[in-house]
Amino acid sequence: MKVLNEPSARLQSPGPLQRFSQSWKSAALTLAIGLVLLFCLPRVLDDFTLVQATIYVVMSILAVSLGFIWGYGGILCFGQSAFFGLGAYTYAIAVTNLGDSTVPFVLAIVVPAVFAAALGYIIFYGRLSDVYMGVITLTVTLILFNLINSTAGPEWKIGVAPLGGFNGIPNIAPLNMPGNVDDVIGPRGLFELSLGMLLLVYLLLRALLAVKLGRVIVASKENEQRVLLLGYDARAYKLFTFVLGAAIAGLAGCLYANWGAFTSPTIFGLAQSAQIIIWVIVGGLGTLVGPIVGCVAIQWLTSQIGTQQVINSNLVLGAILVIFVLLVPKGIVPGCGSVGAAMAARMRRRPVVADQHKLHKPSDEIEANTLAIDSHRETSQ
Amino acid sequence: MTPLLETRNLNVRFGGVHATRDVNFSLAEAELRCVIGPNGAGKSTFFKLLTGQVKPTSGHILFRGQDISGMRPHHPGRLGIGIKTQVPSLFNGLSVWENVWLAARRINTPRQAERVTRATLERVGMLAYREATVGLLAHGQRQWVELAVVIAADPPLILLDEPAAGMSDAEVARTAELIRDINRQHALVVVEHDMSFIRMIAKKVTVLHQGAIIKEDTPDRVMSDPLIQQIYLGKKPQ
Amino acid sequence: MDLAAVILIQVLYAIASLVVISSGLAVIFGMMKVINLAHGEFMMLGAYATIEAIRVGINLWIAIFVVAPLAVGVIGIVLERIFIRHLYGRMVDTMLATWGLSLLLIGVVTSIAGNTTAGVSAPLGNFTIGAYSVSAYTLVIIAVGVVLALALRWVLLHTSLGLIARGTTQNPKMADALGINPGVVYSVTFAVGAALSGLAGGLLAPLTGVVPTMGGAFIAKAFITVIAGGPAILVGLISASALFGTINQIATFVTTPVLGEVALLVAAIIMLRLLPQGITGRFFKRSL
Numbered sequence: 001m002k003v004l005n006e007p008s009a010r011l012q013s014p015g016p017l018q019r020f021s022q023s024w025k026s027a028a029l030t031l032a033i034g035l036v037l038l039f040c041l042p043r044v045l046d047d048f049t050l051v052q053a054t055i056y057v058v059m060s061i062l063a064v065s066l067g068f069i070w071g072y073g074g075i076l077c078f079g080q081s082a083f084f085g086l087g088a089y090t091y092a093i094a095v096t097n098l099g100d101s102t103v104p105f106v107l108a109i110v111v112p113a114v115f116a117a118a119l120g121y122i123i124f125y126g127r128l129s130d131v132y133m134g135v136i137t138l139t140v141t142l143i144l145f146n147l148i149n150s151t152a153g154p155e156w157k158i159g160v161a162p163l164g165g166f167n168g169i170p171n172i173a174p175l176n177m178p179g180n181v182d183d184v185i186g187p188r189g190l191f192e193l194s195l196g197m198l199l200l201v202y203l204l205l206r207a208l209l210a211v212k213l214g215r216v217i218v219a220s221k222e223n224e225q226r227v228l229l230l231g232y233d234a235r236a237y238k239l240f241t242f243v244l245g246a247a248i249a250g251l252a253g254c255l256y257a258n259w260g261a262f263t264s265p266t267i268f269g270l271a272q273s274a275q276i277i278i279w280v281i282v283g284g285l286g287t288l289v290g291p292i293v294g295c296v297a298i299q300w301l302t303s304q305i306g307t308q309q310v311i312n313s314n315l316v317l318g319a320i321l322v323i324f325v326l327l328v329p330k331g332i333v334p335g336c337g338s339v340g341a342a343m344a345a346r347m348r349r350r351p352v353v354a355d356q357h358k359l360h361k362p363s364d365e366i367e368a369n370t371l372a373i374d375s376h377r378e379t380s381q
Numbered sequence: 382m383t384p385l386l387e388t389r390n391l392n393v394r395f396g397g398v399h400a401t402r403d404v405n406f407s408l409a410e411a412e413l414r415c416v417i418g419p420n421g422a423g424k425s426t427f428f429k430l431l432t433g434q435v436k437p438t439s440g441h442i443l444f445r446g447q448d449i450s451g452m453r454p455h456h457p458g459r460l461g462i463g464i465k466t467q468v469p470s471l472f473n474g475l476s477v478w479e480n481v482w483l484a485a486r487r488i489n490t491p492r493q494a495e496r497v498t499r500a501t502l503e504r505v506g507m508l509a510y511r512e513a514t515v516g517l518l519a520h521g522q523r524q525w526v527e528l529a530v531v532i533a534a535d536p537p538l539i540l541l542d543e544p545a546a547g548m549s550d551a552e553v554a555r556t557a558e559l560i561r562d563i564n565r566q567h568a569l570v571v572v573e574h575d576m577s578f579i580r581m582i583a584k585k586v587t588v589l590h591q592g593a594i595i596k597e598d599t600p601d602r603v604m605s606d607p608l609i610q611q612i613y614l615g616k617k618p619q
Numbered sequence: 620m621d622l623a624a625v626i627l628i629q630v631l632y633a634i635a636s637l638v639v640i641s642s643g644l645a646v647i648f649g650m651m652k653v654i655n656l657a658h659g660e661f662m663m664l665g666a667y668a669t670i671e672a673i674r675v676g677i678n679l680w681i682a683i684f685v686v687a688p689l690a691v692g693v694i695g696i697v698l699e700r701i702f703i704r705h706l707y708g709r710m711v712d713t714m715l716a717t718w719g720l721s722l723l724l725i726g727v728v729t730s731i732a733g734n735t736t737a738g739v740s741a742p743l744g745n746f747t748i749g750a751y752s753v754s755a756y757t758l759v760i761i762a763v764g765v766v767l768a769l770a771l772r773w774v775l776l777h778t779s780l781g782l783i784a785r786g787t788t789q790n791p792k793m794a795d796a797l798g799i800n801p802g803v804v805y806s807v808t809f810a811v812g813a814a815l816s817g818l819a820g821g822l823l824a825p826l827t828g829v830v831p832t833m834g835g836a837f838i839a840k841a842f843i844t845v846i847a848g849g850p851a852i853l854v855g856l857i858s859a860s861a862l863f864g865t866i867n868q869i870a871t872f873v874t875t876p877v878l879g880e881v882a883l884l885v886a887a888i889i890m891l892r893l894l895p896q897g898i899t900g901r902f903f904k905r906s907l
Contacts, residue, residue, distance in 0.1 A: 228455040315722070315723055318726055
């Protein structure tokens, strides 16, 4: 249920950007842009630059996973990195044991999902509130960090794959064509696969949000009580959302393990968790493209800062998070939408909320009674 | 004939308060009953017992003969009980259409849901507002949207808690008309304290006092009962 | 017999550690429902303040018990006035903003002090119980834990500040009507909480390596102890610390320190599932 003191977001009639982002047109546009990038970039960029680009794409998939469960499902998971890490580690361990990468690829998606199902059951069927969700997910990712970090000795292995402890797992075998272990994916192939997966995930989520399942998920975030009164088991829908987000994060983890051929326990750490949240906040909640924008922006910023020694990256990231929470709570993409709408309105010299007035039928004798019973609502919750 | 809704020896205690006392309540199919009583009579508690928000200390609640005491929050909706709480509970950030569609879609195919949503909105007179964001509507309009949401899935029983609260006289009359119309095919339990509104809709009224039912009769007979007058108005019985 | 004594000391030490580490967060969360994720960094600042004070010649005990709390208390007031006060009532936003603050503080300290580990050695040496050697500093921590709990109780019950704080946080509007400025109360409460975190950091400086990132190890434990404790500040703090401290130590004895940590975290999850309102949400309700 919603936390008591959380003020309801200031309601506005859906602006042009919001209506666009919810229509099939934005999906088509995004898909088109994505396909163009998919076909052109590998032809234009050299392998080295493609590798740089790939990590942006992989992290974008991770960002979208949190952006979906948080922005649409209202689930603020402080430990999305747990599923990311589980995906990477599962792939690494499975591919070392099995050789062919097809099953490991699938496992990297399934294992985090199963884990999320168990964890989600505890959280959602235990009627725990938002704050506790944050505590528990944070705790879980730390548990994983602690556990994996301590497995440095040679006795710690699953099958033939040593867990490596704080050293991590190096030399992770890359994905191969299913059935042919020698036909391994190269930088160009990994880029194409990653971007392809990003587009696939995007389309899948857009489709989901257009049908009953997605609408109920969004409605649950809006007003869980009414969803329950309508006869929907909100817990099941939240669990589904959580598990789907974990599966997508696991996919990103698998691709990440391929990208660096390496994974280590820091993937479960607080720093990684914080980063994902920062991407989504900066990019904006409520769209799927927002988190991608936030991720690319922050990743780029971080890499720029990393090349110089003057300013510490933690400092900048922390400052960005604080500034965005305080001043730009909606994030870049929705924020741009508001600014754009305001500017457009000023140019047209008409009030922004013009549409609403058209709907008041003058023939009705009923006065608009604007005495909303908001205070009543607050005291009764 | 099995009553549609029935409570047997229903009791609820909170700490030292005996909020509901031995309530035996019975409602037939397509019957409309108003539940009234002064402040503190236990109307809200009784309503919450029926919706499952409050669990009884003892006694049973039966819907079509099936014991539904202690159900999970999403069961009443699933069983065919439509609920409108005292504080309006809608998806304020979504459109009027979407609110009703979500209600209709649970038991209808997508195409049927479109039809049912349109018909229901037309019935409550809010079809023109279908694209409006619910949270921005006037209070009375939101109440009607909520009525639409409640009836969209065609529930045999509808529970309404103060459906006319905060409305102007014209809006109250319109709401009464809507409820009478809904009553043609659905049973309703309406918790209210506006007597003029009750007269517009009810044939039978249940009066609660200190958690127990003290009278069940037509609105006129209830209002002319001296004991009821004393309880409400402090008049001494003649 | 000796082993039993040693185990008892270690368990008490684990409980006292949790009390000391979590007290600052407990005061801030319990009083103001603010989840200060920069709590670990407040501890880190306390540790650095202690180290610096010792470096310029201040006595170790004064550095720990005076300099650290004072320094971090002041920093706390400044941060509260600038950032935190805009976010009261928005629990999730405060979590995010204080997470940002924690990164910011790490960044600032790293820029100033660098990444290398500083430290002081634990004072007072060891004493022996039978065949076992126990650090005397352990007893200091236990003593501080007890004193802290008693001090908190005294402030809450017997001072006007404690009464005002309890009243304000339960009903800010009422406090307004009484002529008390809730803003001032919140500032002072936040400062007290920050000071307590600073003290914890100072106390831990002789036990752990002092690095800018040291806070991370404590925030999770403090966080879950406070949340599991429930709404009553003091009783919640003590009961949750007792529960988790005991589980942690026993698990450590039976297995390894790492699994001891994991046991604590798992216990927290189970506990929250069983008692979603925390311990004092179900038991000892309406206690301090």
